[in-house]
Amino acid sequence: MFGNPETTTGGRALKFYSSIRVDIRRVASIKEGDQVIGSRTRVKIVKNKLAPPFREAEFDILYNQGISYEGDLLDLAVEKKLIEKSGAWFSYQGERLGQGRENARLFLREHPEIARVLDAKIREMLGLTKPAQVSGEKGKNG
Numbered sequence: 001m002f003g004n005p006e007t008t009t010g011g012r013a014l015k016f017y018s019s020i021r022v023d024i025r026r027v028a029s030i031k032e033g034d035q036v037i038g039s040r041t042r043v044k045i046v047k048n049k050l051a052p053p054f055r056e057a058e059f060d061i062l063y064n065q066g067i068s069y070e071g072d073l074l075d076l077a078v079e080k081k082l083i084e085k086s087g088a089w090f091s092y093q094g095e096r097l098g099q100g101r102e103n104a105r106l107f108l109r110e111h112p113e114i115a116r117v118l119d120a121k122i123r124e125m126l127g128l129t130k131p132a133q134v135s136g137e138k139g140k141n142g
Contacts, residue, residue, distance in 0.1 A: 021047040030060060030102065038062035060105075070108040070115060074101065077118050080125055092118070 006023075008015055015021070023044045030038035042058045045051075058075075060068035074090070077083040083092050083104075090097040090104035092114065097104040108115045123129050 015047070018047065019049045020045065027058065030062065032102075037064070038068070068105065070105045071101075073108060073115055073118055073122070074105055076122050080122055082118060082121055 008021070023046050025042045025044075026039045027042045028040040029036045030040060038061055040058065041061050042056065044056045045053050047053055048055075060071035062068050074083065077092075078085050078090070083090055083097065088099050090099075090101070097107040108118075120129075
């Protein structure tokens with residue numbers, strides 16, 4: 001192969017005129033037994049005229065459902081120290097979720113009440129909660 005495989009073909013115009021350029025990489029395969037059911041994906045914003053560039057995100061794409069909500073929730077909960085990770089074990093408030101990331105993700109999928117609690121706590125920590133509606137205040141529709 002000639003040249004850098006990471007360069008965009010088509011000359012300089014495509015790089016210049018595009019508003020957003022995204023680099024998508026498969027980091028790892030997600031397996032269930034010996035069958036591949038998805039992939040761990042890393043996305044990097046190479047160019048962005050609309051928002052800050054050079055941001056990165058890593059998430060699971062499962063072939064039968066799309067981006068994994070539970071996997072993303074698990075990653076955020078570990079980052080915010082809501083879920084403790086010791087070795088390969090994940091635990092929440094002293095309860096073991098599973099050994100390995102995939103088992104912990106499946107636990108959250110099978111126990112949506114725990115996933116909802118974690119989601120609410122993460123949104124609160126990030127300041128993404130809706131302000132409480134004052135009693136007597138009318139909504140949009142009157």
